[in-house]
Amino acid sequence: MDNTTIVAVASIVTAGVTTCFGVLGPALGEGRAVSTSLSSLAQQPDASSTITRTLFVGLAMIESCAIYAFVVSMILIFANPFWNHVIG
Amino acid sequence: MHISPDQVIYWQHGFFKLNATIVLTWGLILVMAVGSILISRKISKGNKRSRWQNLLEIVVTGIEKQIEEVGLSHPRKYLAFLGTLFLFIFVANLCTVIPGYEPPTSSLSTTAALALLVFLAVPFFGILEQGFGSYLKSYAEPTFIMLPFNIISELTRTLALAVRLFGNMMSGAMIVAILLTITPFIFPIIMTLLGLLTGTVQSYIFSVLAAVYIAAATRSHEPGLQPE
Numbered sequence: 001m002d003n004t005t006i007v008a009v010a011s012i013v014t015a016g017v018t019t020c021f022g023v024l025g026p027a028l029g030e031g032r033a034v035s036t037s038l039s040s041l042a043q044q045p046d047a048s049s050t051i052t053r054t055l056f057v058g059l060a061m062i063e064s065c066a067i068y069a070f071v072v073s074m075i076l077i078f079a080n081p082f083w084n085h086v087i088g
Numbered sequence: 089m090h091i092s093p094d095q096v097i098y099w100q101h102g103f104f105k106l107n108a109t110i111v112l113t114w115g116l117i118l119v120m121a122v123g124s125i126l127i128s129r130k131i132s133k134g135n136k137r138s139r140w141q142n143l144l145e146i147v148v149t150g151i152e153k154q155i156e157e158v159g160l161s162h163p164r165k166y167l168a169f170l171g172t173l174f175l176f177i178f179v180a181n182l183c184t185v186i187p188g189y190e191p192p193t194s195s196l197s198t199t200a201a202l203a204l205l206v207f208l209a210v211p212f213f214g215i216l217e218q219g220f221g222s223y224l225k226s227y228a229e230p231t232f233i234m235l236p237f238n239i240i241s242e243l244t245r246t247l248a249l250a251v252r253l254f255g256n257m258m259s260g261a262m263i264v265a266i267l268l269t270i271t272p273f274i275f276p277i278i279m280t281l282l283g284l285l286t287g288t289v290q291s292y293i294f295s296v297l298a299a300v301y302i303a304a305a306t307r308s309h310e311p312g313l314q315p316e
Contacts, residue, residue, distance in 0.1 A: 053157070053296075060293040064248055067255030074262065078091045 004086045011083060015076040022069020029062045092195035092258060109195045116180055116192070147175070151295075158296060159303040166302060169209055173202065174295035181257065181287025184280065191287065194257035196250065203250035206298045207242070214305035223305070249297060256290045257283075 001009075037055040041048055090096065093108035100106070127140040137145075151171045155163040180193050192198045214223040227238045260283030267276045 050157075056289060057293060057296055057300075060252065060289065060297075064252040064255070067252055067259070070259055071251060071255045074091060074258070 007080075007082045007086050011076045011080050015073040018069050018076070019073045022073075023066045026062050026066040030059055033058050033062065091262070092197075093190045093192060094195045094197060108190060109192045109198060112190070112192045113180075113198065116176070116183070120175065120179060154296070155299050158299040160299060160306070166213065166299065169205075170295050170299050170302075173205070173298060174291055177202070177253070177291035177294055178288065181291055182284065184260075184283060184287065190261060191257050193253055193287075194261050196254045199250040199254040199257075202253070202294070203246045206249060206301065207246040209298070210242075210301050210305045213302050217306035226305070245297075245301065249294060253290055253294055256286050260286060 033055065037051055041051055044051075093112065096108035098106045098108070098111060124144065127138075127144055130138070131141060132138075148167070148171065151174060152163045152167055155166060155170055160166055177193055180191050180198075183189050184191055193202075211223065214226070217223075218226070228235050229238075260279070263279050264276050264283065267279055
């Protein structure tokens with residue numbers, strides 16, 4: 001296996017695995033966040049604007065972990081410096 | 089398919105190049121600035137005002153109320169910076185409805201620049217509010233061992249701001265581009281709608297996080313305050 005094949009196989013497999021595991025954790029975390037915010041909304045509907053705003057900020061922080069994994073996958077597929085090096 | 093509008097170059101001369109990101113950002117600045125100037129040429133302080141002035145007033149007072157709810161006690165001081173941040177990212181993300189437009193926030197250069205602005209603004213407002221020595225001392229709280237961790241957390245917060253906005257907008261554009269080659273009929277429209285929603289939420293998140301960082305930096309650490 002020459003360099004080109006090794007780089008190609010490693011990039012493709014890693015891109016898939018990164019997305020696979022990278023969205024697993026944040027999805028579970030966001031599920032728990034929404035579920036606790038729903039139960040607290042049911043307990044105190046008066047605080048709904050504060051709870052909703054805090055929920056969205058928290059969801060964005062959790063989502064950013066999934067975004068990191070997605071960005072790494074995109075870089076591996078579309079802007080891969082190792083691939084550009086072995087074919088250029 | 090390109091990953092960001094940085095790669096669409098309109099004009100190049102040596103080191104300087106005009107890519108789609110710069111041209112679109114200039115276009116957005118032009119539209120927002122000229123629109124606001126036209127609306128605010130005849131401001132009326134009474135109860136009769138034009139509908140455009142009403143719209144701008146709703147926007148400005150809404151942002152001011154949000155800044156106050158986040159925890160900043162004098163929102164007027166920070167309204168210019170945070171309001172501009174929110175409005176620029178919001179308009180840049182919403183204009184995705186225009187065909188042929190790519191949001192400039194889908195390029196890492198724009199989001200890195202915006203995150204750098206927040207990175208510079210937080211010590212600026214902190215020093216303005218607390219004084220130089222008191223602000224620097226806040227890095228060594230609660231113990232002196234936390235000093236490197238506080239500095240690292242400053243840097244990673246900035247990086248996270250940039251990558252979060254970039255990732256969300258780039259993924260929206262890329263999903264639509266990929267779907268156009270697979271199922272070009274209804275599904276890309278739904279994904280564009282989802283992209284509009286995430287663009288709105290991300291613009292709100294960016295400015296709320298900037299406000300929270302500034303609030304953390306300008307909070308006065310007086311002894312004897314009740315713990316929050």
